[in-house]
Amino acid sequence: MGVRGMFKNLGGQGAEPISVPDAEAAARKISKVDAKERLEMLDAFEAAGIAWLWATDPEGNLIYLSDSAVETFDDKRPVIGEPLGKLIETVCETESEGRTRPLSFLLSSRTSFVEQPVRVIEPQEGRASEDSETWWALTGKPQYDAKENFLGYRGSAKDITAVYQDQRDSSRMAEYDSLTGLANRHRMTRRLTAILNAYKVEKRSCALLMLDLDRFKQVNDTLGHPAGDELLRQVSQRLQRIVPEGSEIGRLGGDEFQIMIPDMDDRGDLGELSNRIISMISQPYSIEGSRAIIGTSIGVAIAPYDGIEPNELIKATDLALYAAKGGGRGQFRFYSNDLKETAEDRREIEEDLRDALVRGELEMHYQPVVDAKTHIVRGFEALMRWEHPVHGAVSPGIFIPIAEDSNLIDELGAWALRQACEDAGSWPSDLTVSVNVSAQQFVSDNLPSVVQSALQTSGLNPDQLELEITESVFMGDVEATDAMFKTLSKLGVKLALDDFGTGYSSLAYLRRAPFDKIKIDQSFVRGCTEDDNSNAAIITAIVSLARAMDMVTTAEGVEALDELDKIAALDADMVQGFIFSRAVPQADVLAKLEAGELKYEPIGPAKSRADRRTLFRRISVIHENHHYTVMLRDLSRTGARIEGLVDVPVGTQLVLDLGEGQLVVCTVMRSQDATQGLSFETSLVTDGAGGLCTRHRVSPYMLASAGMPLQALPPGNYKMPTRDSGPDSTPRFMQVDVSAGSSRAR
Ligand code: C2E
Ligand code: MG
Ligand code: MG
Numbered sequence: 084m085g086v087r088g089m090f091k092n093l094g095g096q097g098a099e100p101i102s103v104p105d106a107e108a109a110a111r112k113i114s115k116v117d118a119k120e121r122l123e124m125l126d127a128f129e130a131a132g133i134a135w136l137w138a139t140d141p142e143g144n145l146i147y148l149s150d151s152a153v154e155t156f157d158d159k160r161p162v163i164g165e166p167l168g169k170l171i172e173t174v175c176e177t178e179s180e181g182r183t184r185p186l187s188f189l190l191s192s193r194t195s196f197v198e199q200p201v202r203v204i205e206p207q208e209g210r211a212s213e214d215s216e217t218w219w220a221l222t223g224k225p226q227y228d229a230k231e232n233f234l235g236y237r238g239s240a241k242d243i244t245a246v247y248q249d250q251r252d253s254s255r256m257a258e259y260d261s262l263t264g265l266a267n268r269h270r271m272t273r274r275l276t277a278i279l280n281a282y283k284v285e286k287r288s289c290a291l292l293m294l295d296l297d298r299f300k301q302v303n304d305t306l307g308h309p310a311g312d313e314l315l316r317q318v319s320q321r322l323q324r325i326v327p328e329g330s331e332i333g334r335l336g337g338d339e340f341q342i343m344i345p346d347m348d349d350r351g352d353l354g355e356l357s358n359r360i361i362s363m364i365s366q367p368y369s370i371e372g373s374r375a376i377i378g379t380s381i382g383v384a385i386a387p388y389d390g391i392e393p394n395e396l397i398k399a400t401d402l403a404l405y406a407a408k409g410g411g412r413g414q415f416r417f418y419s420n421d422l423k424e425t426a427e428d429r430r431e432i433e434e435d436l437r438d439a440l441v442r443g444e445l446e447m448h449y450q451p452v453v454d455a456k457t458h459i460v461r462g463f464e465a466l467m468r469w470e471h472p473v474h475g476a477v478s479p480g481i482f483i484p485i486a487e488d489s490n491l492i493d494e495l496g497a498w499a500l501r502q503a504c505e506d507a508g509s510w511p512s513d514l515t516v517s518v519n520v521s522a523q524q525f526v527s528d529n530l531p532s533v534v535q536s537a538l539q540t541s542g543l544n545p546d547q548l549e550l551e552i553t554e555s556v557f558m559g560d561v562e563a564t565d566a567m568f569k570t571l572s573k574l575g576v577k578l579a580l581d582d583f584g585t586g587y588s589s590l591a592y593l594r595r596a597p598f599d600k601i602k603i604d605q606s607f608v609r610g611c612t613e614d615d616n617s618n619a620a621i622i623t624a625i626v627s628l629a630r631a632m633d634m635v636t637t638a639e640g641v642e643a644l645d646e647l648d649k650i651a652a653l654d655a656d657m658v659q660g661f662i663f664s665r666a667v668p669q670a671d672v673l674a675k676l677e678a679g680e681l682k683y684e685p686i687g688p689a690k691s692r693a694d695r696r697t698l699f700r701r702i703s704v705i706h707e708n709h710h711y712t713v714m715l716r717d718l719s720r721t722g723a724r725i726e727g728l729v730d731v732p733v734g735t736q737l738v739l740d741l742g743e744g745q746l747v748v749c750t751v752m753r754s755q756d757a758t759q760g761l762s763f764e765t766s767l768v769t770d771g772a773g774g775l776c777t778r779h780r781v782s783p784y785m786l787a788s789a790g791m792p793l794q795a796l797p798p799g800n801y802k803m804p805t806r807d808s809g810p811d812s813t814p815r816f817m818q819v820d821v822s823a824g825s826s827r828a829r
Pocket of ligand 2: 581
């Protein structure tokens with residue numbers, strides 16, 4: 084059977100005028116019986132490319148296809164006689180992301196279809212890129228004979244590739260970020276909403292991470308926007324390599340990224356992943372021949388624990404991110420209920436900081452830097468102090484980053500320089516004053532003139548002033564940084580590299596800038612007396628490096644006598660730490676200097692304490708369905724010390740309720756009077772803020788099935804619905820009241 088027999092029933096749709104050879108014939112009505120002319124018209128219709136015609140036999144094999152359509156297939160490929168389903172496939176309309184389905188579904192149901200978009204299947208799978216795909220709109224109608232026997236399909240088709248790709252591109256634009264190819268905010272919100280809605284029913288969890296790049300703005304400002312764009316692209320590539328399968332990454336705009344990880348609620352794993360992301364993002368970038376270093380802060384929240392609805396969960400990650408940034412950058416933080424308060428405090432601090440200077444709430448204090456061997460003072464580090472009228476003393480670790488974010492740092496920094504120079508002006512001329520200069524001040528063109536005017540006004544010798552700079556100044560524009568170092572050196576001031584070892588410590592930095600001093604960060608001093616870590620070896624390396632480059636070293640944060648001995652043995656030149664003195668007001672410095680007391684006596688604990696956190700916190704302990712209140716004294720990853728229960732036998736199993744759904748199963752290992760040493764069944768994990776938390780929490784789904792409303796975990800402690808839930812049983816142990824004051828003070 085040929086084309087002529089098959090298209091008896093085709094209803095002409097008459098789109099464009101068809102060119103018929105004989106114009107006269109066109110003017111004449113073609114009669115239904117005038118078979119020849121009708122066939123000529125069909126031929127012309129096909130040839131004009133308005134649409135193609137096709138037909139299948141009852142088995143679905145193609146028995147006819149317009150020649151021009153056959154030509155669109157690969158030359159050597161058989162077309163006529165092949166099952167239609169092998170040549171084209173349908174696409175799932177709802178997920179326009181390439182999910183295809185065989186056409187046979189459609190054909191076997193023997194229904195009519197109109198303008199169904201289909202994709203031409205390439206002979207070798209995976210060969211074609213999306214851009215070389217061919218798309219048709221397929222119309223078809225099943226045919227039956229007089230006895231209702233199925234004869235196959237007859238239909239038409241047309242090429243819609245251009246339209247389809249246009250549509251796909253524009254829907255992609257609406258869903259994806261054009262710079263990085265990651266999902267955009269719109270898509271992330273849509274996906275999160277869909278997933279959380281489904282997971283609520285299926286009682287599944289989903290983690291959400293919010294990332295904000297640290298110091299991105301600086302790179303963008305110094306290296307230019309194209310470099311900033313390139314940096315964002317590289318960040319997105321690094322993220323794609325590290326996230327678990329099934330995650331979706333989005334760029335929400337600017338330097339904000341979001342990662343959604345379905346079926347993830349283990350805070351141990353999430354903490355490790357966050358740390359991996361932080362260290363991966365912090366590796367240097369090479370951009371158009373320049374080197375850039377940025378960091379990232381991460382906020383983490385998990386559904387259903389921290390939020391059930393998308394907005395609630397997003398808000399929780401925002402707060403966690405805010406806290407991570409406030410905690411000093413380059414950190415992650417899990418959401419917890421008390422962050423709400425912290426965020427409000429931070430906003431308040433930012434507002435109050437604007438007035439703090441005018442209201443005279445800021446003061447410079449001075450911490451002695453002493454010779455490691457003789458303990459004679461060599462100078463002082465100027466540290467800013469803020470006495471907030473309501474909150475009391477606010478740590479510079481908190482307000483300096485806020486000042487940097489809100490562009491107040493230039494003003495505060497200039498004031499600190501002036502004040503420190505003025506105060507140091509009345510010290511003996513062989514004592515230096517070290518002033519911290521934030522990386523943001525360093526990129527400001529004003530810095531040299533601010534330094535110069537502080538020196539002039541105070542009459543201080545330039546070589547009595549030392550500027551403490553951290554490694555973060557090196558991520559900016561290389562030329563501008565080098566020029567700034569030159570200008571400062573010309574002024575005759577000294578330069579110290581602060582917190583060495585905490586950033587991306589590169590020898591190249593040491594060579595590039597004329598540093599007089601390296602300050603070894605206190606994280607290396609802590610633990611340098613213990614055998615099982617490499618801190619002592621690192622200090623030795625830094626000291627010999629400095630010596631080779633004609634620089635001196637100061638070890639920061641020395642607190643215990645054994646640390647002091649070790650630091651002296653490792654040959655650091657100078658020491659700064661609570662063991663000699665905290666930072667004190669100028670009046671105290673003057674009093675000491677006038678009394679001629681240049682030598683400091685070390686006063687401190689004999690040994691540095693292991694990294695155990697001493698806590699005085701009331702918590703709840705559950706034993707046999709009875710809740711007791713005890714004082715938590717010590718908490719480590721693997722155990723705790725509690726006080727408040729008398730006569731608890733060794734071996735007793737208890738459950739600690741650390742609040743907000745954190746339950747810890749533990750065994751009593753030691754018991755004396757009202758104090759017990761406990762060993763945890765499952766170790767705690769780090770919460771990113773130097774604290775500890777449980778890997779898992781009580782699930783809000785479980786609480787809901789026990790009759791509570793389905794909601795994120797509320798603050799505080801709550802009675803857990805246990806399997807044998809009943810009223811509080813009779814207490815086995817006697818509870819005594821231990822106040823926080825009765826324990827050893829810190
Ligand atoms: P930094 O420059 O590394 O200063 C040393 C910090 O370590 C000070 O904290 C100091 O009080 C603390 N410290 C000294 N000895 C010990 C010790 O034995 N044990 C412990 N645990 N800590 C010790 P502080 O005053 O809270 O300042 C924190 C950071 O804030 C400083 O770190 C510095 O980066 C910044 N900062 C302080 N004042 C200024 C300022 O005037 N301008 C700028 N830009 N930053 C400042
Ligand atoms: Mg410092
Ligand atoms: Mg430091």
